[in-house]
Amino acid sequence: MVGVVVQDGRIRRLFELTQPHVDFASLRYHRDQEDSIAVRQDVLQPLTTCRDEGVMVTVHHRGGTGYGATSELTEAGLRAAFARALLWAERTAKAAVTDFSRLEMPHAAGTFRSPIKTPWDSLSLGSKVELLSKLSRGLKIAPQIVDWSSSLWHQRSERLYLTSGGGEIYQDFDRLMPMLSVTANEGAETATRSFGRMAVCRQQGLELLDQSGFHGAGQQIAEEALALLAAPNCPSGPLDLLLAPDQMVLQIHESIGHPLELDRILGDERNYAGTSFVTPEMFGSYQYGSSLLNVTFDPSRPEQAASFAFDDEGRPAERAYLIKDGLLLRPLGGTVSQARSGMAGVANTRADSWRRPAIDRMANLNIEPGTSPLAAMIAGVERGIFMRTNCSWSIDDSRNKFQFGCEWAQLIEDGRLTQIVKKPNYRGISASFWRNLRQVGDLDSFEVLGTPYCGKGEPNQAVFVGHATPACLFSNVDVFGGE
Amino acid sequence: MQQYFYQIADTATQGLQGSEVLTAYVSGEDSDFCRFNGAKVRQAGSVKQAKLELRLIVGRRNAQGELSLSGVRAEDDQRVSQMLTLLRDQLKQLPEDPYLLYATDVQSSERRHASELPGSAEVISRVVAQAKGLDLVGIYAAGSLYRGFANSLGQRNWFETANFNFDFSLYLHADKAVKTGYAGALWNEADFSAKLASAKAQLAVLNQPARSIKPGQYRVYLAPQALAEVTEMLGWGGFSLKAQKTKHTPLLRMIAGEARLAPGVTMIEDTAGGSAANFNDLGYTKPAQVTLIEAGVYRDALVSPRSAQEYGVKTNGAGADESPQSFALAAGTLTEEQVLPTLRDGIYLNNLWYLNFSDRPAGRVTGMTRFAAFWVEHGELREPLNVMRFDESLLRLFGDKLVGLTAKRELLPSARSYGQRSLEGSHLPGAIVDDFSFTL
Numbered sequence: 048m049v050g051v052v053v054q055d056g057r058i059r060r061l062f063e064l065t066q067p068h069v070d071f072a073s074l075r076y077h078r079d080q081e082d083s084i085a086v087r088q089d090v091l092q093p094l095t096t097c098r099d100e101g102v103m104v105t106v107h108h109r110g111g112t113g114y115g116a117t118s119e120l121t122e123a124g125l126r127a128a129f130a131r132a133l134l135w136a137e138r139t140a141k142a143a144v145t146d147f148s149r150l151e152m153p154h155a156a157g158t159f160r161s162p163i164k165t166p167w168d169s170l171s172l173g174s175k176v177e178l179l180s181k182l183s184r185g186l187k188i189a190p191q192i193v194d195w196s197s198s199l200w201h202q203r204s205e206r207l208y209l210t211s212g213g214g215e216i217y218q219d220f221d222r223l224m225p226m227l228s229v230t231a232n233e234g235a236e237t238a239t240r241s242f243g244r245m246a247v248c249r250q251q252g253l254e255l256l257d258q259s260g261f262h263g264a265g266q267q268i269a270e271e272a273l274a275l276l277a278a279p280n281c282p283s284g285p286l287d288l289l290l291a292p293d294q295m296v297l298q299i300h301e302s303i304g305h306p307l308e309l310d311r312i313l314g315d316e317r318n319y320a321g322t323s324f325v326t327p328e329m330f331g332s333y334q335y336g337s338s339l340l341n342v343t344f345d346p347s348r349p350e351q352a353a354s355f356a357f358d359d360e361g362r363p364a365e366r367a368y369l370i371k372d373g374l375l376l377r378p379l380g381g382t383v384s385q386a387r388s389g390m391a392g393v394a395n396t397r398a399d400s401w402r403r404p405a406i407d408r409m410a411n412l413n414i415e416p417g418t419s420p421l422a423a424m425i426a427g428v429e430r431g432i433f434m435r436t437n438c439s440w441s442i443d444d445s446r447n448k449f450q451f452g453c454e455w456a457q458l459i460e461d462g463r464l465t466q467i468v469k470k471p472n473y474r475g476i477s478a479s480f481w482r483n484l485r486q487v488g489d490l491d492s493f494e495v496l497g498t499p500y501c502g503k504g505e506p507n508q509a510v511f512v513g514h515a516t517p518a519c520l521f522s523n524v525d526v527f528g529g530e
Numbered sequence: 531m532q533q534y535f536y537q538i539a540d541t542a543t544q545g546l547q548g549s550e551v552l553t554a555y556v557s558g559e560d561s562d563f564c565r566f567n568g569a570k571v572r573q574a575g576s577v578k579q580a581k582l583e584l585r586l587i588v589g590r591r592n593a594q595g596e597l598s599l600s601g602v603r604a605e606d607d608q609r610v611s612q613m614l615t616l617l618r619d620q621l622k623q624l625p626e627d628p629y630l631l632y633a634t635d636v637q638s639s640e641r642r643h644a645s646e647l648p649g650s651a652e653v654i655s656r657v658v659a660q661a662k663g664l665d666l667v668g669i670y671a672a673g674s675l676y677r678g679f680a681n682s683l684g685q686r687n688w689f690e691t692a693n694f695n696f697d698f699s700l701y702l703h704a705d706k707a708v709k710t711g712y713a714g715a716l717w718n719e720a721d722f723s724a725k726l727a728s729a730k731a732q733l734a735v736l737n738q739p740a741r742s743i744k745p746g747q748y749r750v751y752l753a754p755q756a757l758a759e760v761t762e763m764l765g766w767g768g769f770s771l772k773a774q775k776t777k778h779t780p781l782l783r784m785i786a787g788e789a790r791l792a793p794g795v796t797m798i799e800d801t802a803g804g805s806a807a808n809f810n811d812l813g814y815t816k817p818a819q820v821t822l823i824e825a826g827v828y829r830d831a832l833v834s835p836r837s838a839q840e841y842g843v844k845t846n847g848a849g850a851d852e853s854p855q856s857f858a859l860a861a862g863t864l865t866e867e868q869v870l871p872t873l874r875d876g877i878y879l880n881n882l883w884y885l886n887f888s889d890r891p892a893g894r895v896t897g898m899t900r901f902a903a904f905w906v907e908h909g910e911l912r913e914p915l916n917v918m919r920f921d922e923s924l925l926r927l928f929g930d931k932l933v934g935l936t937a938k939r940e941l942l943p944s945a946r947s948y949g950q951r952s953l954e955g956s957h958l959p960g961a962i963v964d965d966f967s968f969t970l
Contacts, residue, residue: 090629093630094620095594095595096594096616097595097596098596098597098609100600103575105575112574114576116578117579118579118600120600120605121600121605131576135574135576138571138574138651139571139654143571171623172620193775193776194778230777235788235892237778237782315565315567315572315667318668318709319669319697321883322704322705402579404575406573439886439888439890439896441898442898443884443919444705444883444900448898448917448919448970450886450970452888472889502948505668505669505697505947506669506947506951529889
């Protein structure tokens with residue numbers, strides 16, 4: 048089943064009518080809709096409904112490249128967009144980083160659709176508001192709770208990609224992000240606990256609310272926020288560090304995902320998002336982590352946030368190991384980066400909207416489950432700490448020296464979870480941190496997570512990424528707390 | 531676009547039913563982008579876009595929708611009509627909103643910035659020619675930008691500007707680079723050449739073995755661009771009334787009276803001196819200035835209409851996120867000649883990078899040094915520094931650790947372009963800070 052944009056053929060006809068005679072031309076059409084419903088302190092916030100529609104056309108000609116983006120979906124509008132793209136291709140013909148006309152751009156055909164079981168619209172707006180209001184009321188369990196909220200963010204994005212070589216790809220992405228948040232305060236101390244923020248994001252319908260535990264999470268996070276208020280600061284010093292999946296998401300993203308992006312390695316991002324400590328000659332020989340570290344680019348898990356059948360330059364997406372048994376194998380680079388570098392990559396060239404050109408992104412980047420039950424990992428730690436839920440992230444432009452903070456932590460002493468501690472942070476260096484990976488959780492702690500907030504590129508763009516991971520244990524990490 | 535937007539709003543108003551009130555806010559651009567790597571073009575193109583935000587109000591019920599405008603009148607009238615039908619249906623299912631507040635005093639305005647943009651093709655060819663042999667990386671963004679407001683009560687506001695922002699770096703090797711930029715409304719070849727020459731001169735200093743320092747506390751000079759990263763963290767909840775009331779502000783201890791900043795620190799939301807629109811999406815006009823911190827003491831917060839209604843105060847036209855758009859830090863007294871002698875032995879930081887809170891309630895942030903950072907001995911630049919992580923309290927950085935601010939300030943337009951090109955900017959001096967904590 049395909050969407051109306053393919054059925055009525057309007058965009059295809061416009062493309063056929065307006066594409067210029069050039070070495071390569073493509074059109075990427077987006078039709079997006081977003082709905083955001085939030086209840087804060089038991090008061091419904093203004094609803095936001097977004098409808099966005101437009102195209103980006105791209106031209107490669109005589110070695111140059113150019114794009115034009117417009118929401119004027121008429122023959123005149125597309126002709127104007129192609130004219131501007133062609134003008135740019137002419138301007139850049141002798142000044143481009145590569146001969147764009149020599150690139151072998153894909154001309155594939157196919158479809159993808161998110162595996163939705165209970166569609167967003169199957170529940171009325173009033174019922175969704177009622178659900179969120181009920182959850183909100185359950186969060187204010189003590190006078191110290193000064194702010195609390197519940198929300199749902201739904202996004203559907205239909206994309207049609209057409210090429211001058213007959214390529215035609217239709218993909219229909221449908222994502223849901225449920226969130227809860229509780230803030231407790233006493234004097235100059237504030238503690239926040241949340242559910243879903245930065246982590247629960249999947250291509251699923253309302254069935255995600257049951258599967259993720261959204262309905263029952265409120266009481267726990269409210270109690271935990273109060274517990275943090277009364278807790279001592281996280282201690283300082285080297286400790287064994289056990290990270291829950293909702294912190295592993297960030298750890299994978301920042302210190303594996305970004306450094307492996309081929310456009311960073313090629314220097315495209317050096318003025319903004321940064322470069323990488325990884326260099327081309329390291330692939331195939333560099334021990335990125337301990338032998339327990341297995342990292343895949345996996346677009347094939349359909350419910351994960353950034354699954355797709357083709358990337359935004361029409362390249363068919365397939366699962367691939369980027370790191371196997373700790374050894375670095377392959378970068379995250381799409382068609383153009385692969386051609387520029389001469390390296391094998393993956394299908395990961397993506398754009399956040401019709402306004403932005405596609406660049407190398409990490410999509411779904413997962414740590415494959417290991418064999419260690421969570422309880423056994425805790426039992427095996429003499430002096431350590433268990434951290435959950437990211438709240439702070441910072442890493443250098445080469446993606447090496449990092450410092451991350453979590454909402455929640457509990458000490459591990461002699462194999463048991465003991466004291467709750469607040470403001471837990473840890474810092475390390477990517478190049479050595481992953482070599483201290485001591486245990487990888489089994490399927491029981493494995494969670495399929497993701498975030499809508501991966502920012503990168505000039506001009507800037509933010510995309511959805513997915514990270515599925517079990518809990519992981521690291522040895523000898525520099526841990527510290529607040530003031 | 532101004533008249534087009536007003537016509538769209540007029541047509542939408544004519545279709546309102548009963549006591550419905552409509553507000554409309556448009557933000558758009560017609561921009562060229564050219565991305566460089568190694569002084570060659572990686573990507574280049576043009577983006578024409580306009581986003582329309584509609585809010586339908588009946589009594590105390592309201593719903594808002596956003597849509598992209600095509601520029602074709604019949605099509606856009608239809609899109610608006612469909613959105614209003616959707617919002618009308620939503621309103622029937624919604625409770626009253628106790629915190630709804632929108633402008634009802636009609637205050638129309640029009641503001642345009644004069645500009646004379648060069649052709650992008652001309653700029654690109656000049657850049658490629660002048661940067662030959664250099665490893666230049668960055669982005670040239672240029673074109674017109676506009677914001678408009680209209681409501682069914684008859685208010686009309688328009689803001690339009692056209693500018694360019696060439697945000698770029700020159701790389702020597704690995705992560706050793708100088709970041710700079712050239713922005714404005716009138717391209718002057720001599721000014722650009724001077725910027726490039728200055729960056730090239732700094733590259734020469736970078737071209738020697740880098741020094742690694744041990745974690746510890748050092749006196750530092752934060753150039754305006756580096757300080758902008760720090761003040762951006764302050765703007766993340768620091769001046770928001772809602773963040774104050776919900777205890778999320780990083781200035782919690784200051785507001786509780788447990789801390790104050792140095793007497794020389796005065797911070798202002800300087801709408802009159804900035805480059806952002808002087809009205810918000812609900813039709814409120816912003817005052818020329820809002821004094822946020824005066825002589826080290828917290829004064830006024832930024833108050834959105836919603837917070838104003840929730841907390842029973844007046845709005846000062848802030849957006850929903852209540853963060854500064856035209857942030858200014860008052861100048862100090864240090865002359866340019868005094869910076870290095872005053873720093874004497876320490877670190878000269880041109881840029882910082884990737885800041886985040888390590889302890890938000892205590893106002894403590896972490897981040898990295900980036901681009902050109904230099905070790906200074908006896909008041910002279912000695913050698914480049916390898917990147918270091920810092921972890922420091924904003925309250926102490928602008929409080930007892932602040933040695934001084936420079937007399938000269940820089941206007942720093944934002945190069946941010948998530949969704950659309952930003953109109954925000956800041957006006958900042960440099961700062962010398964004692965015992966700045968480096969941790970990794």
